[in-house]
Amino acid sequence: MFVRIVKMSFHEEKIPDFLENFEIIKEKIRNAEGNRFLELYQDKNDKCIFFTYSYWETEADLENYRNSALFDSVWSFTKKLFNAKPEAWSVDKIVSLN
Numbered sequence: 001m002f003v004r005i006v007k008m009s010f011h012e013e014k015i016p017d018f019l020e021n022f023e024i025i026k027e028k029i030r031n032a033e034g035n036r037f038l039e040l041y042q043d044k045n046d047k048c049i050f051f052t053y054s055y056w057e058t059e060a061d062l063e064n065y066r067n068s069a070l071f072d073s074v075w076s077f078t079k080k081l082f083n084a085k086p087e088a089w090s091v092d093k094i095v096s097l098n
Contacts, residue, residue: 001036001055001056001057001093002055002056002059002090002091002092002093003053003054003055003056003090003091003092003093004052004053004054004055004056004062004088004089004090004091005051005052005053005088005089005090005091006051006052006086006087006088006089007049007050007051007086007087007088008049008050008051008052008078008082008086009046009048009049009050009082009083009084009086010048010049010050010081010082010083011048011081011082011083012047012048014081015047015048015081017081018050018078018081021074021077021078022040025070025073025074026038026040028070029054029065029070029074032061032064032065032068032070033061033064033065034056034057034058034060034061034062034064034065035054035055035056035057035061035065036055036056036057037053037054037055038052038053038054038055039052039053039054040052041053048083059090062090
């Protein structure tokens with residue numbers, strides 16, 4: 001399993017559009033094959049910056065999602081709201097304490 005972190009920065013006036021759409025599609029993303037966890041964070045100092053954290057069983061699962069009609073519709077909508085190029089990382093979790 002690995003973690004996918006995506007940083008997105010939005011035009012301030014587009015944040016409500018993003019959040020409304022995320023509310024609609026979050027369960028679909030979470031239920032994508034191989035997805036085990038999904039969270040959305042907002043930066044405390046810059047309300048235009050958001051992060052998604054998702055856990056994926058395999059890289060193939062993430063690639064299947066990224067090549068799906070669901071991702072295409074999500075990304076087509078979301079990318080129009082950005083005020084900066086998004087950044088993404090795939091990382092392995094080393095330690096987790098609860």
